[in-house]
Amino acid sequence: MSVTIRDVAHASGVHVSTVSRTFSAPHLVNAETRTRVLAVAEELDYRPNRAARSLKTGRTNNIGLIVPDLANPFFSSLIKAAQAAARRQDYHLFVADTDENPSEEEELILAFSKQVDGIVLCGPRLSNKALEKLSESVSFVLVNRLIRGLTTVVMDVAHGARVAMEHLAGLGHRRVALVTGPAGSWTSGEIRRAVAEIPGLDAVVIGPNPPTEEGGIAAAARVAEAGVTGVLAYNDLLAIGIIEGLEALGVDVPGDVSVIGFDDSATGRLYRPKLTTVAMPAGAAGRMAVDLLIQSMSAATVLETHLVVRDSTAPPKGTA
Amino acid sequence: MSVTIRDVAHASGVHVSTVSRTFSAPHLVNAETRTRVLAVAEELDYRPNRAARSLKTGRTNNIGLIVPDLANPFFSSLIKAAQAAARRQDYHLFVADTDENPSEEEELILAFSKQVDGIVLCGPRLSNKALEKLSESVSFVLVNRLIRGLTTVVMDVAHGARVAMEHLAGLGHRRVALVTGPAGSWTSGEIRRAVAEIPGLDAVVIGPNPPTEEGGIAAAARVAEAGVTGVLAYNDLLAIGIIEGLEALGVDVPGDVSVIGFDDSATGRLYRPKLTTVAMPAGAAGRMAVDLLIQSMSAATVLETHLVVRDSTAPPKGTA
DNA sequence: CTGAAGACTGCAATCAGTTGCAGTAAACAA
């Protein structure tokens, strides 16, 4: 039905191996022959069958990308950049989300493993041990999770958290809440650790929470009860949910309580009050992860974060 | 290196064809043999090589999904649902975005075509002719584009546009702007056509526009000049951009001008003022498209839309 | 007791490319 290498070989009077070589190792075939074969291939509209190729070579030119939540705008930007990077190098990108579920994550890795050259794992929730085990059968790049010996791209969230806290302290806040993300999240742990080390700031930890708007709304009551004037949330969605929930309780943001998010997503940038947030280089991370995978380099890359101050933070009341 | 059907066959004392059948046609093999083979396969951690399978069968169990913009939240929900639907049936999903570029769209279709069993094309910008041509070599499901003879899932945007306009009319608005989307967009055309048929409402068309926040900001000036009290925008992002732009010009929403979007995205739902918008069933569309593709049914499916009234619309000034 | 049907199972060709090896011809060196 579809045109194969054999059809092209026949139509151009050469052996199949020559046709194969004009595509996969052009320098090995005579220039004249090559142009003839290419012309015939073009005319017959020949396209190599990737299944056959990868059967023989063991390489697929496919990459898998697994994220906790496809609908989270942070991951959308990451995916967009990753896809563009993959495409530039003639790779195709599978995507899947785990719904924050570690066992689904493992399932997906196993399902992908025979069909890709590598997997970009974003914010994996599996244990170190499980990941190390799995990395024996398929190559990984981890995004926002640091494990010795595995290739990683991480964002410096600890730095971001410190700067965010300094911003709050600078405004005069003394007692703040840290609203953490999902239990298995490495970044959430990093932020928590970084905040714990900051002197002179009284930080209460509220979490774990699902990293969604709903999670934020649910956490708002506990924030209100905690007697804090500032909040650092695990991500923008959670921050927005907290603001929604707080305002429903009659607490004004930033009048009564200041709120800072993480991500610098479009949703947060457009929200009112415009969200003060720690910018995370999602696109750069997606691009780098794919490039590292394709070059099959192993490296630990750290990407910088920075604070974007907008309208959801202000001095605490009575500081006038 | 990796364990094949042959290893399993050898270890369980049967021929490879029997192992093959225990996986792809279990009813053809003796129950006892089957359990033994499955046990051995499990123990050796055997996983079928999809490349080999698809080489022989011609089916890949992969689906391609092409959207204009991966970062647009409307498509994020669609992708999430599509991925879940695919996964339920042991299919994997490739994604790619065209950046609103028709020629890139064609490139992607061609690149995918040898590697998938079908492609879900969301809001394609290619011409009918080009799409019909391409549909000869790979099967499609079109989302939000109606072409005779091709399988489609469309949302009833015309109905949504009418209801939105009635809402504005009901509030007392008489002169409104229709801010359209990209030039090649079928839905944008549908909305425009539907609005043109509404009697007693003076509608000026502003467009085409890139369907992004930036596009909306850019269009805001023309909206302000048009002397309208109401706006219907092609999507939520555009609507939000318009509001941003309008407010920068000192025009209050909804005080001076009411704005309605399309999509009911999270971004719009969370925005302040909370966006009045036409809800589009993105998830349902993604799910249906994938299901239609896998069942390889051809059908034209219409999904309902409805208006969600929030805070970005109000009576025009002077109606008190 | 024979024949036929049914239930498995094995054999081997096949899918569409890739690649190590060998063969050929021309170019070049001695």
Add this chain to the structure above:
DNA sequence: TTGTTTACTGCAACTGATTGCAGTCTTCAG
């Protein structure tokens, strides 16, 4: 003139699974 190198090109085995066909063994009817 002969030997050697270089540049292609062809041959055929190989990748891992699928599947039509044929063979074996029971089982059961007549």
